[in-house]
Amino acid sequence: MHRTIGLTLTIFSLTFTAHNIVMPAIAAAQNSAPRVIEVSAKKYEFTPAEIQVKKGERVELRVHSADQAHGIKIDVHPEGAEDKTKPGLLFDHPETNGKVEKNVDQVLDFVAAEPGSYDFKCAKLCGMGHGHMQGKLIVEP
Numbered sequence: 561m562h563r564t565i566g567l568t569l570t571i572f573s574l575t576f577t578a579h580n581i582v583m584p585a586i587a588a589a590q591n592s593a594p595r596v597i598e599v600s601a602k603k604y605e606f607t608p609a610e611i612q613v614k615k616g617e618r619v620e621l622r623v624h625s626a627d628q629a630h631g632i633k634i635d636v637h638p639e640g641a642e643d644k645t646k647p648g649l650l651f652d653h654p655e656t657n658g659k660v661e662k663n664v665d666q667v668l669d670f671v672a673a674e675p676g677s678y679d680f681k682c683a684k685l686c687g688m689g690h691g692h693m694q695g696k697l698i699v700e701p
């Protein structure tokens with residue numbers, strides 16, 4: 561009887577320990593204050609159009625539209641990714657990705673979990689040049 565309880569406790573603590581070894585990078589990123597990056601959007605460009613962050617970093621993009629309503633929709637899979645089951649960017653609120661509200665800055669919170677190049681584009685049809693309104697988020701290893 562005691563042996564069973566002991567074994568159960570051992571398995572429990574081993575599982576717990578393994579979890580704590582594997583997860584610290586992401587857990588630490590999720591608990592720390594985000595790196596805030598201001599992005600300005602206007603016809604027909606984002607500034608900056610190329611954003612660099614590091615793997616594991618917690619990021620907050622604040623997108624401000626300078627003329628009319630624009631927004632960012634970012635691909636959560638890096639360029640060339642074959643496995644589309646696991647996103648490389650872990651959003652706190654996935655529904656904010658691509659959501660545009662007039663006169664409200666768009667705030668995107670995520671953890672840059674996987675290195676790679678992630679395309680983003682304007683999420684609101686804003687005129688003739690809309691299709692060219694895009695950028696890149698680079699997650700460095």
Ligand SMILES: [Cu+2]
Pocket residue numbers: 630682683684685686687690691693
């Ligand atoms: Cu647009």
